[in-house]
Amino acid sequence: MLEHLETINFDGLSIEYPPGDIVQQGLVAILIFLKECGINCDKISEINNKETLLKIETEERRQNDLLELEKTIKNHQQYELELQSLHNDNKKKLLVNLAEQQTKLEIEITKVQQEREINRSRLLSFIYDTEKDADGIIKEFLSTSEAERQTQAELLEREKNEQMGILSKCHNDQSASEKKIEEYTKYRDSNAQSLLSVELINNNHLAEVVKDQKKDRDDLIDKIKNDEILQKAALVGLLEKSDTRSWSIVQQVNLVQSQLVALTNIELERKKLQVNQQINDLADKQKDNSLFWLMQYQSLMEVRPQGLLEGLEPTLVRHVAIAGALHCLPFLSTLPGMLPHVTHDDLIEIGINNENDRCAVILAANNYLAEINMLDSSTTKINEPSTSDTNNQDNKSTMSSISSTECVVCFDSECQVIFLPCGHLCCCENCSNMVTTECPMCTLIQRKFKLENLNVQIIIYNKFPRFDCLLIDINNFSKY
Structure with missing residues (x-):
C-alpha cells in the first residue's frame, strides 16, 4: 500500500499519529517517520523527484484550507454574535417580566394588607359587640339568679310548712294505731282465756276416754289369757x-319300703339274667368269629406257597388274618423288619396301595406287639378261645357282687332312693342327684321328695297318685 502512495489528503481531518508537525512537513517526512518506526518504504527516490510538485500542490491546498478555515471562523463568529444578541434580548425581556411581576406582587401585597386591615376593624367591632352583649347577659343572669333565690326561699318555707303538717298527721295516726293495738291485745287475751277453758274441758274428756280404753284393754287381756289356756x-x-x-x-312307709326292696331285688335278678344271657350270646358270637378266622388261617396255611411265610411268625400271621388282610400276606415278607414302627409309606413301598388294607396291617402289627409285650411281662396270658369264658366269669362276678342294698350306679353307698311308680330301690342320694330324667333301671322321673326322718328319698312319677298323697300328709319332708 505505501509503495503506491503518492498523495495524502487530510482535508478536514485531525490526525493523531503521526504527530502533527511531521504531517505538516509533507509526505516525505511521513514516510521517513514510518521507516524509522520499522515500516519498510521503497521508492523514496521517486517520491523525492515529485516532491516539488507535491509541495506546490500542498501549498495551494493549504491556502485553500486556510481560506476555508477563515471563512468558517467568520461564520462561526457571526453566529456567536447573533446568539449573544439573542441572549441579550432575552435577558432584557426577562428583566422586564421580572419588573412587571414585582409590581404585580406589590399591588397584591397592598390589597392583602388592606383586606387584613378591614378584617381587623371588623374583628374589633365584633369583639366590642360581643362584650356589650356579654355585659347585658351577665346583668340579666344576676337579675334572674336573684329572682330564683327569692323563689327558692319561698319554696323552702312552703316545704317546711308541709313537713310540719305531715309530722302532725303521722303523730295522730300513730296514736290511733296504738289505740287499735291496745284493743287487739285485749281481744286476744279474752280469746286465749276462752280457748284455755275449752282445752281444759277437752283434756278432761280425753282422760275419761283413755281410762275407759284401759279398762277395756285389761278386760280383753284377761279374756285372751283364758283363751290361751284353752288353745x-x-x-x-x-x-x-x-x-x-x-x-x-312312718309304719306304712317302712312297709312300702320293705316291699319295694323286695321288688328291686327281683328286678335286679331279672336284669342279671338278661345281662348274663347277652354276655353268653356275645361269647358265642366271638367264639364263632374266632373259629371262622382260625379256619381261614388254616386254609391259608394249607394253600400258601413253599417258603413264602417262612420269615413270618405264626402269631403275626394270625393277627393279620384276624384283621382281614390275608390277601396281603405275599407282600408282608419284610414286615418283621419294619417293626415296631410301621407306617403307610413303608406299606406303599412294599406294594400295599389300598388304604383300608394298610390300616388293617398296621392294626395287626399293633395287636401283635401288644401280645408280645404282655407275654414278656407275664402279667396276663391271652388265649383267643378262652377270651369269651374269662369275660363271662368277670361279668358274673361283677353282677354277683351287687348286694341288695348297694347303689346300682356307684356300687359303694347304700340304696337311699325309691323311684316311683316303678318302685325300684336301686340308687343312693348322691347318684340320684345326677340321675334327673329316668330311673337307672326303667322309666322317666317326674318329681323327687326327701323324707328327713327316714333318710330316704322317694321320687314320684305321674302314675303313682297314692304315694303322692301319702307324702303330702307327712309333716317332716322337704321337696326338691
Whole structure:
C-alpha cells in the first residue's frame, strides 16, 4: 500500500499519529517517520523527484484550507454574535417580566394588607359587640339568679310548712294505731282465756276416754289369757293326734319300703339274667368269629406257597388274618423288619396301595406287639378261645357282687332312693342327684321328695297318685 502512495489528503481531518508537525512537513517526512518506526518504504527516490510538485500542490491546498478555515471562523463568529444578541434580548425581556411581576406582587401585597386591615376593624367591632352583649347577659343572669333565690326561699318555707303538717298527721295516726293495738291485745287475751277453758274441758274428756280404753284393754287381756289356756289344751290334743298319725304313716312307709326292696331285688335278678344271657350270646358270637378266622388261617396255611411265610411268625400271621388282610400276606415278607414302627409309606413301598388294607396291617402289627409285650411281662396270658369264658366269669362276678342294698350306679353307698311308680330301690342320694330324667333301671322321673326322718328319698312319677298323697300328709319332708 505505501509503495503506491503518492498523495495524502487530510482535508478536514485531525490526525493523531503521526504527530502533527511531521504531517505538516509533507509526505516525505511521513514516510521517513514510518521507516524509522520499522515500516519498510521503497521508492523514496521517486517520491523525492515529485516532491516539488507535491509541495506546490500542498501549498495551494493549504491556502485553500486556510481560506476555508477563515471563512468558517467568520461564520462561526457571526453566529456567536447573533446568539449573544439573542441572549441579550432575552435577558432584557426577562428583566422586564421580572419588573412587571414585582409590581404585580406589590399591588397584591397592598390589597392583602388592606383586606387584613378591614378584617381587623371588623374583628374589633365584633369583639366590642360581643362584650356589650356579654355585659347585658351577665346583668340579666344576676337579675334572674336573684329572682330564683327569692323563689327558692319561698319554696323552702312552703316545704317546711308541709313537713310540719305531715309530722302532725303521722303523730295522730300513730296514736290511733296504738289505740287499735291496745284493743287487739285485749281481744286476744279474752280469746286465749276462752280457748284455755275449752282445752281444759277437752283434756278432761280425753282422760275419761283413755281410762275407759284401759279398762277395756285389761278386760280383753284377761279374756285372751283364758283363751290361751284353752288353745294350749287344744294344741296338746292336736299334737298327740298328729304324732299318732305320723307314726302310722312312718309304719306304712317302712312297709312300702320293705316291699319295694323286695321288688328291686327281683328286678335286679331279672336284669342279671338278661345281662348274663347277652354276655353268653356275645361269647358265642366271638367264639364263632374266632373259629371262622382260625379256619381261614388254616386254609391259608394249607394253600400258601413253599417258603413264602417262612420269615413270618405264626402269631403275626394270625393277627393279620384276624384283621382281614390275608390277601396281603405275599407282600408282608419284610414286615418283621419294619417293626415296631410301621407306617403307610413303608406299606406303599412294599406294594400295599389300598388304604383300608394298610390300616388293617398296621392294626395287626399293633395287636401283635401288644401280645408280645404282655407275654414278656407275664402279667396276663391271652388265649383267643378262652377270651369269651374269662369275660363271662368277670361279668358274673361283677353282677354277683351287687348286694341288695348297694347303689346300682356307684356300687359303694347304700340304696337311699325309691323311684316311683316303678318302685325300684336301686340308687343312693348322691347318684340320684345326677340321675334327673329316668330311673337307672326303667322309666322317666317326674318329681323327687326327701323324707328327713327316714333318710330316704322317694321320687314320684305321674302314675303313682297314692304315694303322692301319702307324702303330702307327712309333716317332716322337704321337696326338691
